[in-house]
Amino acid sequence: xxxxxxxxxxxxxxxxxxxxxxxxxxxxxxxxxxxxxxxxxxxxxxxxxxxxxxxxxxxxxxxxxxxxxxxxxxxxxxxxxxxxxxxxxxxxxxxxxxxxxxxxxxxxxxxxxxxxxxxxxxxxxxxxxxxxxxxxxxxxxxxxxxxxxxxxxxxxxxxxxxxxxxxxxxxxxxxxxxxxxxxxxxxxxxxxxxxxxxxxxxxxxxxxxxxxxxxxxxxxxxxxxxxxxxxxxxxxxxxxxxxxxxxxxxxxxxxxxxxxxxxxxxxxxxxxxxxxxxxxxxxxxxxxxxxxxxxxxxxxxxxxxxxxxxxxxxxxxxxxxxxxxxxxxxxxxxxxxxxxxxxxxxxxxxxxxxxxxxxxxxxxxxxxxxxxxxxxxxxxxxxxxxxxxxxxxxxxxxxxxxxxxxxx
Amino acid sequence: xxxxxxxxxxxxxxxxxxxxxxxxxxxxxxxxxxxxxxxxxxxxxxxxxxxxxxxxxxxxxxxxxxxxxxxxxxxxxxxxxxxxxxxxxxxxxxxxxxxxxxxxxxxxxxxxxxxxxxxxxxxxxxxxxxxxxxxxxxxxxxxxxxxxxxxxxxxxxxxxxxxxxxxxxxxxxxxxxxxxxxxxxxxxxxxxxxxxxxxxxxxxxxxxxxxxxxxxxxxxxxxxxxxxxxxxxxxxxxxxxxxxxxx
Numbered sequence: 001x002x003x004x005x006x007x008x009x010x011x012x013x014x015x016x017x018x019x020x021x022x023x024x025x026x027x028x029x030x031x032x033x034x035x036x037x038x039x040x041x042x043x044x045x046x047x048x049x050x051x052x053x054x055x056x057x058x059x060x061x062x063x064x065x066x067x068x069x070x071x072x073x074x075x076x077x078x079x080x081x082x083x084x085x086x087x088x089x090x091x092x093x094x095x096x097x098x099x100x101x102x103x104x105x106x107x108x109x110x111x112x113x114x115x116x117x118x119x120x121x122x123x124x125x126x127x128x129x130x131x132x133x134x135x136x137x138x139x140x141x142x143x144x145x146x147x148x149x150x151x152x153x154x155x156x157x158x159x160x161x162x163x164x165x166x167x168x169x170x171x172x173x174x175x176x177x178x179x180x181x182x183x184x185x186x187x188x189x190x191x192x193x194x195x196x197x198x199x200x201x202x203x204x205x206x207x208x209x210x211x212x213x214x215x216x217x218x219x220x221x222x223x224x225x226x227x228x229x230x231x232x233x234x235x236x237x238x239x240x241x242x243x244x245x246x247x248x249x250x251x252x253x254x255x256x257x258x259x260x261x262x263x264x265x266x267x268x269x270x271x272x273x274x275x276x277x278x279x280x281x282x283x284x285x286x287x288x289x290x291x292x293x294x295x296x297x298x299x300x301x302x303x304x305x306x307x308x309x310x311x312x313x314x315x316x317x318x319x320x321x322x323x324x325x326x327x328x329x330x331x332x333x334x335x336x337x338x339x340x341x342x343x344x345x346x347x348x349x350x351x352x353x354x355x356x357x358x359x360x361x362x363x364x365x366x367x368x369x370x371x372x373x374x375x376x377x378x379x380x381x382x383x384x385x386x387x388x389x390x391x392x393x394x395x396x397x398x399x400x401x402x403x404x405x406x407x408x
Numbered sequence: 409x410x411x412x413x414x415x416x417x418x419x420x421x422x423x424x425x426x427x428x429x430x431x432x433x434x435x436x437x438x439x440x441x442x443x444x445x446x447x448x449x450x451x452x453x454x455x456x457x458x459x460x461x462x463x464x465x466x467x468x469x470x471x472x473x474x475x476x477x478x479x480x481x482x483x484x485x486x487x488x489x490x491x492x493x494x495x496x497x498x499x500x501x502x503x504x505x506x507x508x509x510x511x512x513x514x515x516x517x518x519x520x521x522x523x524x525x526x527x528x529x530x531x532x533x534x535x536x537x538x539x540x541x542x543x544x545x546x547x548x549x550x551x552x553x554x555x556x557x558x559x560x561x562x563x564x565x566x567x568x569x570x571x572x573x574x575x576x577x578x579x580x581x582x583x584x585x586x587x588x589x590x591x592x593x594x595x596x597x598x599x600x601x602x603x604x605x606x607x608x609x610x611x612x613x614x615x616x617x618x619x620x621x622x623x624x625x626x627x628x629x630x631x632x633x634x635x636x637x638x639x640x641x642x643x644x645x646x647x648x649x650x651x652x653x654x655x
Binding site for chain 1: 419453456457458459460478479481482484486488490491492493494495496497501505506508509510511537550553554
């Protein structure tokens with residue numbers, strides 16, 4: 001193969017793609033902006049929502065409001081809960097006049113005074129996020145009142161409250177800093193990188209194969225004194241470059257967006273809001289090593305997908321037909337990524353790192369969590385190299401077949 | 409310059425061409441005449457090394473098409489009516505790209521582009537992206553691309569399809585000019601008037617078989633007809649290939 005020819009073919013594909021505004025938007029701008037918006041914008045918005053719900057006054061419909069003990073009323077006030085009298089708190093919640101309702105027994109004051117057990121009933125719509133936050137405020141106030149009452153009654157009986165907890169259990173998070181900061185939804189990061197690698201490369205791949213057929217330029221290219229292997233390699237490099245550039249843009253968008261947005265607004269978030277950000281991976285800290293590992297994995301993924309895209313899209317007669325071939329390929333990424341969520345529950349073993357595409361998604365997840373295993377890394381990268389060679393051979397075979405080239 | 413002997417090619421169970429033989433000398437315009445689907449394009453694609461013949465031999469500019477494919481491709485230019493251009497590249501960028509694929513360096517490429525721009529009257533097409541070209545201008549750039557490396561052999565395959573009368577005339581003038589310059593021109597078409605105007609010799613291909621190979625005058629004389637169209641029908645009837653249709 002002659003590099004002079006390969007670089008010419010690749011250069012032409014790159015120039016042609018760069019002149020396509022749609023490609024610039026989908027390959028460079030969207031991956032740069034979308035990941036930070038989703039990964040950080042969503043948790044920040046949720047965090048803001050939680051904080052706002054916590055800070056704002058929560059109206060609660062209370063049946064037998066006059067029976068509410070003054071101590072509990074004070075705790076309600078401290079938690080920004082505004083009780084109002086209602087004979088039908090459940091109906092009030094159902095009709096969404098208030099997100100939370102509370103049924104207080106008609107003789108609560110007497111029962112508390114007599115040291116009897118009092119049953120309170122909390123009404124809220126489960127599954128409604130705002131109602132859950134409001135209900136948690138009521139639960140917190142009632143819990144605090146209960147603890148005060150228990151302490152008071154035990155004290156009156158000459159007992160220490162610790163008598164109720166003869167054994168305590170303290171949970172300690174033993175995960176590494178990287179694992180903690182990557183959050184429970186860190187699998188979204190490899191997903192986005194993988195999706196952009198596919199999206200970034202597909203336009204160039206389709207244009208360089210089915211597009212050439214549809215325009216009638218493939219025949220003129222193949223009657224030039226170039227070898228099919230040089231044509232395939234040139235188109236492969238251009239496709240890989242755009243897949244890689246889209247993924248790199250996604251990584252840059254994430255790292256830069258995380259640093260910028262995190263520093264700008266993290267101080268405004270506290271309590272549950274901050275927890276949501278952490279859960280979504282919003283406090284992820286990416287080290288230089290993990291960036292290098294991510295980039296190398298992305299390069300290999302981009303090469304794998306580029307070779308696959310070329311081999312598949314070459315069969316299509318037109319741009320449109322090629323798009324219909326490419327669409328199912330996204331399932332190659334989506335299905336393993338969905339499974340990644342349950343990775344901790346599955347006993348995958350090292351063997352899974354031999355499966356191309358799945359392995360690189362797992363490795364990226366490991367990288368983000370700072371838990372890369374050397375053997376897994378070696379298996380993943382070597383299996384991807386083998387996959388790239390085989391897929392390139394498949395693409396070359398497609399370019400060499402008369403019934404594929406002239407399938408117009 | 410071109411020697412073809414007993415070329416046969418099938419696509420699955422469909423025999424596209426069978427036993428095609430002819431030769432073309434330098435400075436000659438050789439017409440391949442036949443209806444759509446007759447096997448003209450398959451023949452030219454074999455000569456251009458895009459398809460491999462099942463049997464038979466062919467050489468172009470002294471090179472054997474099977475074993476010396478790359479040398480053949482260096483020696484030919486192909487103009488096809490269905491050929492397109494890269495819409496987002498300018499005329500000059502397209503020609504420059506192909507010049508480099510042919511191993512030319514910057515100086516000769518630019519000199520040749522300027523020369524062709526004058527001959528083909530490319531105007532500002534060199535600096536504009538091809539997506540905005542008229543059909544005629546597109547075909548001129550296709551021709552420029554095919555002859556950029558100054559090949560000794562040029563294949564035209566339905567090169568005027570879709571062109572208006574002015575663009576068509578310009579293409580025919582160019583074909584004559586190439587022949588005057590000593591190049592071998594194989595002109596494949598189903599348009600009889602173009603063969604009458606251009607070709608020194610012609611072959612009629614019908615249903616994959618070469619039914620006659622002669623000069624225009626020789627064909628008219630042997631069939632006793634006054635026009636190529638009448639001679640064409642007389643020839644294919646005589647070949648026996650249209651008996652089923654007649655029945």
